[in-house]
Amino acid sequence: MSNVNPFQTFRDYRTNLLSADLPAGLSVFLVALPLCLGIALASGAPLFSGLVAGMIGGIIIGILSGSEISVSGPAAGLAVIVADSIAKLGSYEAFLVAVVLAGVLQLVLGLIKAGRFSSFFPDSVIKGMLVAIGIVIILKQIPHALGRDNDYEGEFEFQQLADGENTLSEIYRAMVTASPGAIVISASALLVLIIWERMASRKVRFFQNFPGALAVVCLGVGLNELFRVVKPDWYMGTTAHQHMVQVPILKPGQSILSIFDFPDFSMLGNPQIYAVAATIALVASLETLLNLEASDRLDPQRRVSSSDKELVAQGIGNMLSGLIGGLPVTSVVVRTSANVYGGAKTRVSAITHGILLLLAVFLGGFVLNMIPLACLAALLITVGYKLAKPAIFQKMYKDGVNQFIPFMVTVIGIVFTDLLIGILVGSVVGIFFVLYTNYQSTFRVVRDGQKVMIKFQKDMYFLSKPQLKEALSSLRPGDTVYVDGNAASFIDHDIFSMLEDYAETARSQNIKYELISITQNKRLIRNHARVRETAVS
Known part of the structure; x- marks a missing residue:
């Protein structure tokens, strides 16, 4: 487990900071920025709440996380729950109380070591999740790459709540209404990213050191501004084509505190608050544990994250997010994938992305609002492809x-x-x-003439009863049979009873039948059989 205290080891990260983690943090920031805004919009919450959750997920959870490469922020999977909860509780301020309480519950889950339940998900399912997310990213970003933004950034469900379409029909609509400007920007961005990656893999220093994500954003902004001058119909920033990042900008003279929302703790007497908090805590914890398992598989260094430590970090993060007006946060595969493929080596990249979100809100909103979504869609499409490469299907x-x-x-x-x-x-x-595989390999039968060995290879549960019964029924008169239970530390009562009862059948059919180290509740079977103390090979 990764139980290293980050405060004690930040000095160990300095060698990677500039060369790997800062560019990766920038890549994650560019991906996370529209996602934070889109998920807030889908949740029926203030746009700023998504950015708050992104900052908390990057800076606070980044420092406390049980993983070096996992990145947290507002999650699309919670958008429907959040929207329903706000409507049910009557105000966003009341909902924030539930977020704080959900954080407390997650903190408790981490302290009681509930993170171990993440190990119960089969490996094939985790791999399937990563590939599926890659496919969904590609499918959901195609409309944005074509200039259609009816559906919010970060939406993952097949049936789209925003416009009544589904993932496939949305792509069709986007193809029909495709914007030439968006096509040029996204196609150019994809081409640049492909070339950039190939040149970096050939150890060309410039392409290794300068982030391809930043180059793509600069290209997108430059092309769009060029369209404004020479081809106004292609420009993506008009009222009809507001195809741009839309960061809320702090107005001159406006107090910083005025853009934050704060929980209304007078609502603690409302029983619905606690039901909403429990729902958020359970769903957010499940998503986090799943994503943590997935991030360990993405990590090139194959580090094993501490799921309990991650739950504690998520709990603290959600308490702070709720206190200052943010959405619930979880570990998120899209951000984590962008982090890994951006070359991240440590948690510094996640923290960097959180700091950049903070700076974006208070210093760089005007500049960021010049970024067309088409170039960010190209970034996400490349991440999706890396998650869902055809070679992965072949291997599985x-x-x-x-x-x-x-x-x-x-x-x-x-x-x-x-x-x-x-x-x-x-x-x-x-x-x-898993159960079927275990059922198939719990024991083996070896026959040499009329000598038969039935050897248990692991613990024997009731699922193996039909197969064992079939093996016993195949024995023939005159056989000498040894049933060896040395390798089984547990034998189910049904198996135990069947082995005892078969002694009578064996006697009536002239079968010599012996049990070796067959136990239940730590007592040896001695009825109807002579027990050997050593295994018969």
Whole structure:
């Protein structure tokens, strides 16, 4: 487990800071900025609340996180819950009380070591989740790349609440109404990113040191401003085509405190507050644990994150986010993926992205609002492709049916429903295959003439009863049979009883039948059988 105290080890990060983590943090910032705003819009919350959650997720959770590469922020999976909760509680200020309480619950979950439950998700399901998210990113960003922004940034569900379309029909609408300016910007950005990555892989120093994400943003802004002058119909910043980042700008003379919302603790007497808090805590914790498992698989250094420490960090983050008007936060795969593929090595990149969000709000809003969404869509499409490369499907297929089917069920479930439903369905199928695999390999039967060895290879549960019963029924008169239970530390009562009862059958069929180290509740079976103390090979 990664239980290192970041405050004691920041000095160890300095060698990576400028060369890897700062460019990665910039890449994550550019991806996270429209997502924070889009998720706030979808949640029916103030736009600034998404940016607050992004700052908290980057700076506070980045420092306290149980992972070196996970990045937290507002999550699309909570948008519907947030919107419903605000309507139910009557005000955003009342909802913020629930966010604070949800953070307290997460903190408690971390302290009681509830993070261990993340290990129960099958590996094939986690891999399926990563691939599915990659596919969803690509599908959801195609409309933005074509200049259609009817659906909010960061939306992940197949059925789109914003405009009544679904993922596929939205792409069709975008193709019909495609903007030439957006196409030129997104296509140019994709071309630059491909060339940039190839040159960086060939160790060309400039392309290694200068962030490709920043080059793409500069290209997008430059092309769009060029359109303003030479081709106004292609310009993406008009009222009809407000295809730009839209950071809320602090007006001259406006107090900083005036842009924050604060919880209304007088609502603590409302029982609905606690139900909403529990829902947010459970869903946010589940998403965080799933994303943490996924981030460990993305990490090139294969570090193992502390899920308990992450829950504590998320709890503290949500308490602070709620106190200053932010949305609930979770660990988010999209940001984490952008972080990994941006070359991040440590948590400094996540913290950097949070600091950049902070600076964006108070210093750089005017400049950032010149960025067309088409160039950011190109950035996300490249991240999605890296998550869902065809080679991953080939590898999962070669790993066998018991890995490929849960993997594909998870992918299809997430793409055509949403993240949590897809994970749930994939996990059920994955657990079924785990049980089936264990059932198939709990024991083996070796026959040499009329000598038969039935050797248990692991603990024997009731699921193995039909297969064991079939093996016993295949024995023939005159056989000498040894049932060796040395490798099983637990034998289910049904298995235990069947082995005892078969002694009578063996006697009636002239089968010599012996049990070796077959135990239940730490007592040896001695009825109807002679027990050997050493295994018969």
